[in-house]
Amino acid sequence: MSRWTLFLIVMLLGLGLGLVYGWVINPVSYQDTTLHDLRIDYKTDYTLMVAEVYHQENDLDWALNRLTLLKDPSPLTSVENALKFASQAEYTLPDMFLLRDLHNAIKETN
Amino acid sequence: MEQNRGNWYLLTGLILGLVMGIVYSWVIAPVKEVDTHPNLLRSDYKDIYRELISRAYQANNNLPRAEARLELLGDEDPALSLAAQAQRYLAESGDNQTAKILANLSAALQQAAITAETPLPAPSPSPGENLSSSGTLESSSDSSGTAAGRTPTPGEESTEPTLTPTNSPPFILQDSSAICDPTLGEPLIQVIATDGEGEGVPGVGLEISLGADPKEVFYTGLKPELGLGYADYLAEPGLTYQLEVPDSGLLIPDIEVPSCQTEEGDSYWGSWEIYITHPN
Numbered sequence: 001m002s003r004w005t006l007f008l009i010v011m012l013l014g015l016g017l018g019l020v021y022g023w024v025i026n027p028v029s030y031q032d033t034t035l036h037d038l039r040i041d042y043k044t045d046y047t048l049m050v051a052e053v054y055h056q057e058n059d060l061d062w063a064l065n066r067l068t069l070l071k072d073p074s075p076l077t078s079v080e081n082a083l084k085f086a087s088q089a090e091y092t093l094p095d096m097f098l099l100r101d102l103h104n105a106i107k108e109t110n
Numbered sequence: 111m112e113q114n115r116g117n118w119y120l121l122t123g124l125i126l127g128l129v130m131g132i133v134y135s136w137v138i139a140p141v142k143e144v145d146t147h148p149n150l151l152r153s154d155y156k157d158i159y160r161e162l163i164s165r166a167y168q169a170n171n172n173l174p175r176a177e178a179r180l181e182l183l184g185d186e187d188p189a190l191s192l193a194a195q196a197q198r199y200l201a202e203s204g205d206n207q208t209a210k211i212l213a214n215l216s217a218a219l220q221q222a223a224i225t226a227e228t229p230l231p232a233p234s235p236s237p238g239e240n241l242s243s244s245g246t247l248e249s250s251s252d253s254s255g256t257a258a259g260r261t262p263t264p265g266e267e268s269t270e271p272t273l274t275p276t277n278s279p280p281f282i283l284q285d286s287s288a289i290c291d292p293t294l295g296e297p298l299i300q301v302i303a304t305d306g307e308g309e310g311v312p313g314v315g316l317e318i319s320l321g322a323d324p325k326e327v328f329y330t331g332l333k334p335e336l337g338l339g340y341a342d343y344l345a346e347p348g349l350t351y352q353l354e355v356p357d358s359g360l361l362i363p364d365i366e367v368p369s370c371q372t373e374e375g376d377s378y379w380g381s382w383e384i385y386i387t388h389p390n
Contacts, residue, residue, distance in 0.1 A: 003119060010120045011127035018131015027141040032152040035159075039145040045179065046159070049166040056169035069158065 036071035040085050043070060047082035048091075051098040060105055076110060079103045149184030156183055160195055161208060164215040173218055180219075189223070192216035193332040206327045210315065213329045217313035220331060220338050224309075280358035281314070284385035290370035297347055297367035297379040303330045303339040304387045310339025311388075317354040318343050325354070347379045355386060 022028075035046065047067065054063040067075035083099050091099075135141075148159055160183065167176040180188040196212040199205045281303060299318065303311040312331025319325040330341040345351060351365040362384060370380040 007119055007123040010123035011130075014124040014127020014129075015131040015134075016127075018128040018133075019135050020131075021128075022132045022135020023141055028136050033146045033150045033155075034152065035155050037144055037146045038148065038151075042148055042182070046162065049162045049179070052166040052169045053162070066158075066162065069155075 034071070035069050038070075040081070041089065043078070044082040044085045044089070046070065047078055047102075048086070048095055048099060051079075051095075051102040054102050054105065055098050060109065063102060064106065076103070076106045079106060148182040151183070157195055159183060160192060161212065164192065164211045167215045167218070168211055173222060176215060177219065177222075189216045189219040189334060192219070193334065196329065197332050200326075200328065209327070210329065213332060214313055216334075217331045217338070220312055220334055224338070280388075281355050281360055281386040282358075282389050283360060283362060284387045286362050286365070286384045287382070288366070288368035288380055289383045290368065290380040292370070292372055292378055294381050297345045298381040299343045299345045299351060299353065299365055299367075299384070300381060301330060301341045301343075301353070301384045301386065302337065303341075304385070306388045310337045312338040314339070314341070314386075315356060316341055316343075317356055318351055319354070320349055320351055345382065353384060358386075360386065 035043075038046065047070070050063050050066045054060065064075045067078045070078045072078040072081065079099060079102055083096070083103060086096055086099055148156070151159060160180070163176050163179045166179075167173065177188070180192075183191075185191040192212045193216045196209040196216065199209040199212070284304075301314075301316055303314045305311050310330070312329075312334075314330040316328050316330070317325040318328070326343070328341050328343055330339050333340055333342070336342075343351075345365075345367045347367050347369075349366070350363075352361060352363040353365060354361050365382050365384075367382060368380040370378055372378065
């Protein structure tokens, strides 16, 4: 086997080890994520908080503004995703009601 | 000689490959973080999250749920973080409404902490109740204390009953006087709000103004390290302020920082101390 072939094989081995180290063993750690990156259960709780406030204050503009921060295709999608997860996770009826209330309010404006 | 040269050749290739692999995986195509936890949020998003928790608390008065939600943000002292954010909002944007909402939750957390720390007096058995042989109170009523029918917040464990904020009775002026205390370092208008039992009352809104000038708002309890009922305002020497406790209709006029002297004869600006309390 020529020197160059051996060199390439060893370099590819190093490349593979480097990728494993950078992607698996010690990946880049992000400390500054956005609301969009949150796991679905946290996003659902965020949406539920918006629904709780909307139910009390009836300020749809404020609610839409807060839901926009989730950067889903639309605020309605955010609430639909939340409703879907809340249903799977068996949220209580009052919480489901709040989410549905917000969902209906947004749907009426569309 | 030839053999040694070959070994170095291979080591160079391995190191080169390693470096290329690490650069690719860290810089060119790093792992994309999805499904993250709220404690990894950027600080401005954490502020939005905290504000939303406070607003939701204001809407539902569910303190355990608010506590569980705040826990997700990983703040060392959630009450202090809320108070600091409220102060920042007041200083930067003058957003009194949001600052008050944040301060209310901060105050509720502090009050709950005090309640939890205060040992309750031993209950004396009433008719129909018996003391067991171990000295514990036996009652036929359900004492589970759990909040049934409540959706658990992600990571939520607490099942304490909700603490409902109470409407404060009006405050009366106990004392208002100039003080000379060189340790304070700057001229302050200090307010200490206490209840009938002498405990500090957090979350009391205070309005300070210079005659017809717009009022500035601040709240007690935003510096919990100095007492739950404590609030202060940095005053400017030579000006006459008036302080109002709007919820109580209390107005304290003619507040001026005094000129003081140390024992060595050095001059410095003193402070003004105001004590307000609920009548017994």
